[in-house]
Amino acid sequence: MEHITLLLAIVIVTALVFDFTNGFHDTANAMATTISTGAMKPKSAVAMSAVLNLVGAFLSVEVAKTISSGLVDESGISPEVIFAALVGAILWNLLTWLVGLPSSSSHALMGGLIGATVASAGFSAVNGGVVVTKVLIPAIAAPLVAGIGAMFAAKLTYRIGRNTDDKQTAKGYRAGQIASAGLVSLAHGTNDAQKTMGIITLALVAGNVLSPGSNPPLWVIVSAGLAIALGTYLGGWRIIRTMGKGLTDLQPQQGFAAQTSAASVILASSNLGFSLSTTHSCSGAVMGAGLGRKGGVVRWSTATRMFVAWGLTLPAAGLVAALSEFVTKQGDWGVAVVAVFLVASSLAIWIVSRRQVVDHTNVNEAEEGPADEPAGVVTTAIAAVAPPPAGEATSPVSTPAEPEPARPAAV
Structure with a gap:
């Protein structure tokens, strides 16, 4: 067994940096609804999520085996290829974080790996069957399954609690949200x-x-x-x-339904070795839960921008990775140039x-414009998601037929 070289050490450190960005990029998957409904204070929520992410990392290695020995042909892979793949994934994670779009860190990584592998060894080095069955199909199925499950779960919670006191029901579901958010965090780690x-x-x-x-x-x-726990x-x-x-706009009942549905989908896929996106699952569940309440609305302008980002993730990360691989092929100086970039x-x-600045002090402030806002071109659409300047007035979104439900006090 050979010792770890300097290049390999750089690759390992870069991989852990990606893992760190994955943590803070995907914290929203577990904790956004819990924070928005006031079930937990923001800092407490992310602390709990970080601990459970760490625990979840030890529960299974099935997804790791899909990445390490199923997606691409190992014989055609070099440390330079993996370094280039990570560059594409990290930059896409940071860009989508900057504009507040919940895109998939998983697909950014896999897109980067595919792009760098193709640039290095050609399309034959990519296992197309694995890409289709364990990446693309779950990418489409996961948000649909989680969304439909969350919608029916939300309808069921409202039906069960229709004759109970609203305040007591909300209090009970806030407690349920904490438990379900913990389950999502555990699933995210796995x-x-x-x-x-x-x-x-x-x-x-x-x-x-x-x-x-x-x-x-x-x-x-x-x-x-x-690394992922620290980022979280x-x-x-x-x-x-x-x-x-x-x-x-979610009420505690909907938040509980969304998180429980998403956690079920993620845990099931982890045991099957499907490398699905927790972002896709949780976003689909949130939208499904939004439709599960009578008069509930989904802001389709925001959803459209999110779908655009989802569609761009694999090719964008793959393109950056392919270009990075072309440069790293030139030798040590090429690796240095990509690292500096x-x-x-x-x-x-x-x-x-x-x-x-968006942090725990203003995370619950409204940030979206009118619900019927046109999506616009891709560049405008992505940029439009960025939160408004501090102090600028914003107007909550509601439909004429359904006034916006009361929001919990900011924490």
């Missing part, structure tokens, strides 16, 4: 942390440190779990705002984000 485990394991195989088909070593599992604790407040307030781009995105 699914998303494993993707980084899989990519690090693939890098170790490519660097001849592990034999093909190996399971992730314990140190890989621990480091991936810690910092909280992706921009995306939490979109998920909690931008898609629909990644750091500079990440820093630039962070600086831009400081112009309009």
Whole structure:
């Protein structure tokens, strides 16, 4: 067994950086509805989610095995290819976080890996059957299944509680939300942390440190779990705002239904080794729960922008990764150029984000315009999701037939 080289160490560190971005990018999946309905305070919610993400990372390795030995041909993969793949995934995560769009970190990673592999070894090195059965089909099915399940679950909760006191019912469902949010966080750890485990394991195989088909070593599992937990604790407040307030207005009953439905889909897929997107599942569940209340509305302008981002994730991350792979092929100087580009781009995105700060103090403020706002072109659509400048008045969205339900006090 060979020692870990400098290049391989850079790849491993970059993979953990991606895992970190995955954590704060996808915190909204578990905690957006819990925060928006006032069931938990924002900082407490992300702290609980971080701990359960870490626990979930130790529960299974099936998804990691799909990434490390199923998606692409290991024999045609080098550490440079994996580094390029991670560059594409990280930059897409940061860009969508900046504009507050809940896109899939999982698909960003897989798009980057596919793009870099094609640039390095051609299309034959990609296992098309695995891409279709364990990536594309779950990407379409997961939000539909979670959404339909959440819609019927929300209808059922309202029917069960139709003769009870509204305040007491809401209080009970807020407690249920905390439990279901914990379940989503646990499921997120079992699914998303494993993707980084899989990519690090693939890098170790490519660097001849592990034999093909190996399971992730314990140190890989621990480091991936810690990285995603830390990212989760910092909280992706921009995306939490979109998920909690931008898609629909949720009451505690709906939040409980959405989280329970999403967790069920994610846990089932983890056991089957399907590398589905927790973002797709949770977003679909939120929209389904929004439609599950009589008079409930989904802000389709925000949903449309989100769907556009979903469709762009695989090709956009793949294109950046392919270009990065072309540069890294040139030798050590190429790897250095790509590394500098990644750091500079990440820093630039962070600086831009400081112009309009979204954190736990203002995450529950409304951020969306009129519900019938046209989607516009792709560039305008994505940019339009960014939250308004601090202090600027916003107007909540409602329909003429249904006044907006009372929102919980800001926390």
